[in-house]
Amino acid sequence: MQWETVIGLEVHLQLATKSKIFSGSATTFGAEANTQASAVDLAMPGMLPVLNEQAVRYAVLFGLGIGAEIGRRSVFDRKNYFYPDLPKGYQISQFSDPIVGTGAFEIQLEDGTSRTIGITRAHLEEDAGKSLHEDFHGQSGIDLNRAGTPLLEIVSEPDIRSAEEAVAYLKALHSLVTYLGISDGNMAEGSMRCDINISLRSAGSDTLGTRAEIKNVNSFRFVEKAIQHEFERQSEILEEGGRIVQETRLYDADRNETRPMRSKEVANDYRYFPEPDLLPVVLEDAFIQALRDTLPELPREKRERFVKQYELSRYDAGVLVASRQLADYFEAAASSAGDAKITANWVQGELLGRLNRDELDITACPVRAEDLAQLIQRILDSSISGKIAKQVFEGMWAGEGDADTVIAARGLKQVSDSGALEAMVDAVIADNSAQVEQYLAGDDNKRKKLLGFFVGQVMKMSQGQANPPMVNQLLAKKLV
Amino acid sequence: MHNHTVAQLMRGLQEKQFSSVELTQCLLQRIAELDSRYNSYVTVCDERALAAARAADAQLASGSSGPLTGIPIAHKDIFCTTGVRTSCGSRMLDNFIPPYDATVVSDLSAAGAVMLGKTNMDEFAMGSSNENSYYGPVTNPWDPTLVPGGSSGGSAAAVAAGLAPAATGTDTGGSIRQPAAFCGITGLKPTYGRVSRLGMVAFASSLDQAGPMARSAEDCAILLNTMAGHDPRDSTSAERAVPDYCADLDKPLDGLRVGLPKEYFGAGLDSATAACIDAALKELEQQGATLVEVSLAHSELTIPTYYIVAPAEASTNLSRFDGVRYGHRCDKPTDLNDLYTRSREEGFGDEVKRRILVGTYALSAGYYDAYYRKAQQARRLIANDFSACFEQVDIIAGPTTPGPAFSLGAKSDDPVAMYLEDVYTLAVNLAGLPGMSVPAGLVGGKPIGLQLIGRHFDESRLLNVAHRFQQSTDWHTLTPVSAPSSAQGGVA
Numbered sequence: 001m002q003w004e005t006v007i008g009l010e011v012h013l014q015l016a017t018k019s020k021i022f023s024g025s026a027t028t029f030g031a032e033a034n035t036q037a038s039a040v041d042l043a044m045p046g047m048l049p050v051l052n053e054q055a056v057r058y059a060v061l062f063g064l065g066i067g068a069e070i071g072r073r074s075v076f077d078r079k080n081y082f083y084p085d086l087p088k089g090y091q092i093s094q095f096s097d098p099i100v101g102t103g104a105f106e107i108q109l110e111d112g113t114s115r116t117i118g119i120t121r122a123h124l125e126e127d128a129g130k131s132l133h134e135d136f137h138g139q140s141g142i143d144l145n146r147a148g149t150p151l152l153e154i155v156s157e158p159d160i161r162s163a164e165e166a167v168a169y170l171k172a173l174h175s176l177v178t179y180l181g182i183s184d185g186n187m188a189e190g191s192m193r194c195d196i197n198i199s200l201r202s203a204g205s206d207t208l209g210t211r212a213e214i215k216n217v218n219s220f221r222f223v224e225k226a227i228q229h230e231f232e233r234q235s236e237i238l239e240e241g242g243r244i245v246q247e248t249r250l251y252d253a254d255r256n257e258t259r260p261m262r263s264k265e266v267a268n269d270y271r272y273f274p275e276p277d278l279l280p281v282v283l284e285d286a287f288i289q290a291l292r293d294t295l296p297e298l299p300r301e302k303r304e305r306f307v308k309q310y311e312l313s314r315y316d317a318g319v320l321v322a323s324r325q326l327a328d329y330f331e332a333a334a335s336s337a338g339d340a341k342i343t344a345n346w347v348q349g350e351l352l353g354r355l356n357r358d359e360l361d362i363t364a365c366p367v368r369a370e371d372l373a374q375l376i377q378r379i380l381d382s383s384i385s386g387k388i389a390k391q392v393f394e395g396m397w398a399g400e401g402d403a404d405t406v407i408a409a410r411g412l413k414q415v416s417d418s419g420a421l422e423a424m425v426d427a428v429i430a431d432n433s434a435q436v437e438q439y440l441a442g443d444d445n446k447r448k449k450l451l452g453f454f455v456g457q458v459m460k461m462s463q464g465q466a467n468p469p470m471v472n473q474l475l476a477k478k479l480v
Numbered sequence: 481m482h483n484h485t486v487a488q489l490m491r492g493l494q495e496k497q498f499s500s501v502e503l504t505q506c507l508l509q510r511i512a513e514l515d516s517r518y519n520s521y522v523t524v525c526d527e528r529a530l531a532a533a534r535a536a537d538a539q540l541a542s543g544s545s546g547p548l549t550g551i552p553i554a555h556k557d558i559f560c561t562t563g564v565r566t567s568c569g570s571r572m573l574d575n576f577i578p579p580y581d582a583t584v585v586s587d588l589s590a591a592g593a594v595m596l597g598k599t600n601m602d603e604f605a606m607g608s609s610n611e612n613s614y615y616g617p618v619t620n621p622w623d624p625t626l627v628p629g630g631s632s633g634g635s636a637a638a639v640a641a642g643l644a645p646a647a648t649g650t651d652t653g654g655s656i657r658q659p660a661a662f663c664g665i666t667g668l669k670p671t672y673g674r675v676s677r678l679g680m681v682a683f684a685s686s687l688d689q690a691g692p693m694a695r696s697a698e699d700c701a702i703l704l705n706t707m708a709g710h711d712p713r714d715s716t717s718a719e720r721a722v723p724d725y726c727a728d729l730d731k732p733l734d735g736l737r738v739g740l741p742k743e744y745f746g747a748g749l750d751s752a753t754a755a756c757i758d759a760a761l762k763e764l765e766q767q768g769a770t771l772v773e774v775s776l777a778h779s780e781l782t783i784p785t786y787y788i789v790a791p792a793e794a795s796t797n798l799s800r801f802d803g804v805r806y807g808h809r810c811d812k813p814t815d816l817n818d819l820y821t822r823s824r825e826e827g828f829g830d831e832v833k834r835r836i837l838v839g840t841y842a843l844s845a846g847y848y849d850a851y852y853r854k855a856q857q858a859r860r861l862i863a864n865d866f867s868a869c870f871e872q873v874d875i876i877a878g879p880t881t882p883g884p885a886f887s888l889g890a891k892s893d894d895p896v897a898m899y900l901e902d903v904y905t906l907a908v909n910l911a912g913l914p915g916m917s918v919p920a921g922l923v924g925g926k927p928i929g930l931q932l933i934g935r936h937f938d939e940s941r942l943l944n945v946a947h948r949f950q951q952s953t954d955w956h957t958l959t960p961v962s963a964p965s966s967a968q969g970g971v972a
Contacts, residue, residue, distance in 0.1 A: 039580055043800040045573065046560050046582060046679040048714050080796050080843075082820055089799020142804070271843035273852060276685035276793055278715050 021150035022049030043087035068103025085129035098123035118157030310340035337373035500550030549592025572827030582679025599634030629659030654905025661880035661929020672912035676711030697946035734768035739873030750883035756921030788855035795839030880929035919955035
């Protein structure tokens with residue numbers, strides 16, 4: 001049977017506020033355990049939450065960024081459950097009246113097509129602390145530094161149909177929230193965590209199958225693998241006539257498998273009710289408009305501008321706008337190099353390749369945009385060939401200086417001196433008399449092939465530094 | 481001087497009739513000698529109080545005193561106090577010493593008040609008789625076989641017995657007004673949001689409100705001047721200017737329209753109590769007030785509504801007491817579930833467990849709409865009744881309780897009978913209104929309270945009416961015979 005995968009994602013996004021959502025404690029990652037936990041975070045008796053206005057601004061910015069309805073009156077609720085890393089015994093969240101309502105979000109796929117994924121809602125809530133199960137001799141330690149960190153939970157419609165789409169969605173989301181500056185999007189530090197709801201149905205069916213929820217997957221690659229694994233697991237069960245149990249599962253990256261956490265068929269009753277310690281959040285038009293006025297150019301708008309302004313393909317433009325810093329880098333390099341297309345090729349090819357290989361972010365790139373632009377200019381003014389340029393780039397990457405410095409130091413400047421080139425052409429003609437005869441006797445096709453051979457010989461003799469158009473001209477002149 | 485009002489003590493201190501140290505010593509001595517009868521304090525802070533009194537005397541001498549400098553007061557043990565155990569009447573917090581002060585506590589100490597100690601209370605403020613305390617019941621100074629009322633029973637008894645001139649209390653469904661009535665003192669529950677809840681152990685967040693308990697309306701006004709105000713750390717506290725509550729105390733009552741809800745004078749009200757209330761109302765009438773019969777038509781919904789909303793909120797407010805970070809923790813837990821179960825089983829008393837169970841049930845999936853949502857709708861109806869009344873009248877008056885204090889043990893096995901004690905006070909919390917209880921007579925030697933209910937943030941009017949009433953009556957000046965006017969060797 002052909003199975004269709006139906007996926008909905010819940011993304012927990014840590015917002016980049018300086019302090020927690022309901023207390024003044026800092027939110028810095030990686031501090032010593034329990035040094036960023038106040039009496040409020042510890043749920044000491046009589047302590048009360050006070051809403052961080054910046055978290056509200058960030059949530060609204062997100063809503064505006066996806067063109068969603070903004071909840072003019074949103075309400076915080078208590079979600080009740082006992083766990084040692086949840087000090088109050090309830091999480092303050094939003095249930096029936098979230099701050100961001102329905103919206104939509106366009107994703108680009110590698111084949112150049114795009115799809116629109118619906119956003120059901122996004123709501124504000126507080127993160128829990130962490131339970132530490134190692135190093136405590138059979139007991140558990142609790143670190144409440146993370147407790148109360150503001151989260152925006154972004155819930156998608158079940159519109160995603162494959163692992164590739166899921167990853168494209170997450171990348172686009174990552175790109176959007178970093179453009180908006182509302183999150184650092186650092187997945188390794190847990191700033192963006194993902195729950196995957198996944199079910200299968202026979203292709204063409206329009207009813208939903210029973211879903212499993214895979215909790216807390218925290219990298220693009222793991223999302224892809226978890227979905228692939230879960231597809232195999234569910235399709236195997238269904239093929240054998242079995243039925244899927246609705247449950248929460250955990251993705252184990254070490255074993256590349258998912259396994260059940262706790263059964264949701266006996267549904268957890270969270271006893272949601274409105275949080276009496278907080279007032280409803282009422283947003284005035286002026287407040288929303290002021291935020292709308294601060295919206296930067298977002299990835300999709302920037303991509304369309306790049307397509308138009310630089311005549312790039314939509315896919316290439318999409319790669320360049322994935323991060324705001326990369327897009328800025330490209331624009332800076334392209335404007336000073338004077339050729340956007342070649343610049344785009346270089347940024348997507350050499351630069352991103354090298355960054356990936358060294359696992360560096362564009363913000364840590366050792367080659368400055370103006371240096372890349374200088375390199376491109378040297379190709380354009382025929383000082384070096386494209387091939388030599390790659391060597392120059394390596395030199396720049398290794399910190400040997402800007403393009404001109406590396407070209408001079410390594411002696412890579414293209415030979416365009418007609419006297420020197422003529423001597424080399426003469427030598428090649430003299431050394432290859434058999435090929436010269438074949439050339440003179442051959443038809444156009446034959447001649448074309450042999451001309452390539454002669455050019456190659458000259459380039460070899462010049463160690464790649466001969467100016468190819470001039471070599472061509474000279475050869476054409478002499479081989480008559 | 482143990483029976484003086486705060487206003488009298490302030491004059492005495494200013495005029496150097498006595499020092500704060502002398503006053504504090506007198507009260508500490510009375511507590512030491514007499515409180516074994518009442519059990520009104522769970523913690524007495526002798527050294528700390530004397531140190532604060534010495535500092536107050538220095539301030540008084542240097543002329544840099546605040547509004548309450550040198551005045552001893554007691555705090556209900558629900559308010560967190562830095563370095564002083566805050567038990568909330570529970571085994572759960574028997575070992576809990578907060579590293580912070582409640583805003584009420586820090587504001588009163590900043591104004592110069594001297595904390596004598598922490599008063600007994602029903603566990604987590606759940607109760608109407610002060611029999612639900614881990615530290616044992618409090619007895620009524622007017623008759624030690626009677627309850628003092630609850631949950632602020634320790635504060636009421638301490639003031640009535642001359643063991644503190646004034647005390648703080650909290651009122652979620654009558655917990656200031658009912659014990660004030662039973663102990664013959666004056667108590668004020670301010671408008672919800674008037675006084676900060678920060679550092680006050682939460683029972684039902686949307687109902688809890690702190691207020692003063694004292695010997696006169698004037699004293700309540702003096703204390704409220706310091707206690708009221710916006711607290712940026714309590715999102716539900718009102719951003720509203722605080723008037724001088726003493727300014728209008730003497731205003732004549734001419735033209736005052738007093739609403740008498742017929743539902744508060746029907747079956748269930750003890751006839752002798754009714755007679756006291758009638759007499760009190762006549763007094764107001766004589767001072768120029770007009771009595772108007774009004775109706776609070778949804779009164780019969782009050783008790784069921786309250787006993788869904790309050791336990792629902794309590795059931796989750798009390799989840800933080802889990803044995804993990806502070807408070808009672810069971811011995812040698814075998815696993816996490818055992819830690820939770822035994823710590824809470826051992827740490828909480830029966831009434832607290834009962835309300836957690838009721839509240840959990842009311843919020844459960846499948847019951848939420850039938851109970852919690854319905855209760856919220858009923859709450860709105862009850863509040864609307866009051867709003868409609870306040871279009872016709874300036875204040876509402878009636879009995880604080882259906883009758884005088886009952887005997888210890890009389891209702892402790894019958895929770896519903898106990899809940900009915902609060903029939904006239906609960907609605908005020910559901911509507912968020914200010915309410916007072918003022919001594920209005922004795923029935924068989926037991927005090928009776930007149931309840932006054934005002935518009936939102938109209939505490940000044942309540943205090944004005946209560947003060948005028950107290951200018952022409954002396955019920956508030958009566959003291960129980962069981963509390964000797966002079967302790968052996970006492971300074972007074």
